[in-house]
Amino acid sequence: DAKTTQPNSMESNEEEPVHLPCNHSTISGTDYIHWYRQLPSQGPEYVIHGLTSNVNNRMASLAIAEDRKSSTLILHRATLRDAAVYYCIPQDAGGTSYGKLTFGQGTILTVHP
Amino acid sequence: EAQVTQNPRYLITVTGKKLTVTCSQNMNHEYMSWYRQDPGLGLRQIYYSMNVEVTDKGDVPEGYKVSRKEKRNFPLILESPSPNQTSLYFCASRNSGKRYEQYFGPGTRLTVT
Numbered sequence: 001d002a003k004t005t006q007p008n009s010m011e012s013n014e015e016e017p018v019h020l021p022c023n024h025s026t027i028s029g030t031d032y033i034h035w036y037r038q039l040p041s042q043g044p045e046y047v048i049h050g051l052t053s054n055v056n057n058r059m060a061s062l063a064i065a066e067d068r069k070s071s072t073l074i075l076h077r078a079t080l081r082d083a084a085v086y087y088c089i090p091q092d093a094g095g096t097s098y099g100k101l102t103f104g105q106g107t108i109l110t111v112h113p
Numbered sequence: 114e115a116q117v118t119q120n121p122r123y124l125i126t127v128t129g130k131k132l133t134v135t136c137s138q139n140m141n142h143e144y145m146s147w148y149r150q151d152p153g154l155g156l157r158q159i160y161y162s163m164n165v166e167v168t169d170k171g172d173v174p175e176g177y178k179v180s181r182k183e184k185r186n187f188p189l190i191l192e193s194p195s196p197n198q199t200s201l202y203f204c205a206s207r208n209s210g211k212r213y214e215q216y217f218g219p220g221t222r223l224t225v226t
Contacts, residue, residue, distance in 0.1 A: 032213060043117075043203045043217030044156070099144050099163075099207060100171060101215060103156040 002027040002090040009108040012078045020073040020107055022088030027068055031090040035062065035073045036101070039084045044103070047073065047086070083111045115140045117218035119204050125224045126194055134189045134221050136204030142216075143209040145187040146171065147179065149200040150220075156203065162187055163209070194225040 005023040012018040024033065035047040048055055048062045050071070055062045061074040075082055087106040117138045126132055138145065146161035148171075158171030162181040176198055178190040187206075191198060204218040 034213060036215075041220075043205075043220050044215075045217065046214040049213040099146065099161060099212065099215070100158045101156070101205075105155060 002031055004088050004090065004104050006086070006088055006104065006107045008105070009110065011110045011112065012075075013112050014080060015077050018075040018078045018082070018109065018111075020075070020086050020088075020109065021070065022072070023070045024088065024090045025069040027090045028092065030092045032092070033062065033064060033068075033071045034089040034091055034101070035060070036087045036089060036103070037082075037084040038087070038106070039081075044087065044101075078109075078111045080111050080113060083109055085109070115216065117204055117206055117216050119202075119218040119221050121221060122219065123222050125226065127226055128195055129193050132191050132194060132223075134191075134202060134204075134223070136187045136189065136218060137185050138187075138204075138206040138216065139185065140206065140208065140216065141184065142206035143184070145181070145204065145206045147177070147187070147189050148203045148205065149173065150203065151200050159189070159202075191223075194223075196225050199223060199225050 002024045003026050032049050032051050034049040036044045038044045048060050050062045063072045085106040085108050087103050120135045143164045147159040148156040150156045157173045159177050160179040162168045168179050202221045205215045207215040
């Protein structure tokens with residue numbers, strides 16, 4: 001599994017954009033970059049994933065560096081409901097991981113009103 | 114509503130008393146798995162199942178059993194619980210054709226005294 005490095009914590013104000021970075025310098029060519037989040041007292045929740053190109057969905061955007069050694073999850077307008085632990089997970093979803101997600105420590109995002 | 118359900122949500126038991134935590138999904142997913150979450154250790158996979166009657170060990174299977182007799186259900190069995198199995202447990206499922214998005218249950222907090 002690729003090793004990931006994320007800030008332990010970040011803070012944001014409501015309605016402002018948030019950029020959550022992740023370094024994954026040992027990522028392999030077949031690893032997709034997944035982001036999950038875990039709200040307080042809930043199970044993890046899928047946010048977004050990508051391979052090489054930047055991706056957008058209704059929840060967030062994912063910006064992937066050209067060398068794929070880092071990525072950034074972008075929440076365009078943070079809300080109080082976005083306060084959670086965010087996990088960056090490089091994984092070969094269809095390969096020998098057999099669907100296992102390797103969760104690191106993640107980034108605790110605090111959103112201030 | 115598409116969801117993964119777990120029961121019970123909270124359980125306090127004593128060492129050695131067999132227990133089962135149920136997991137059910139209504140999305141017709143082939144793949145299901147169990148994780149435990151402990152402070153400082155993140156989420157670790159216990160067992161997974163690629164389909165009915167197909168199960169395999171994850172990273173921390175000792176002391177646990179699973180079965181997959183029906184597609185929708187994937188119970189976690191602790192034959193003789195011990196205090197080191199006190200943890201927060203999550204069940205997850207995904208569609209084999211949509212490998213990037215896993216759905217997690219709300220969690221079961223187990224305390225073994």
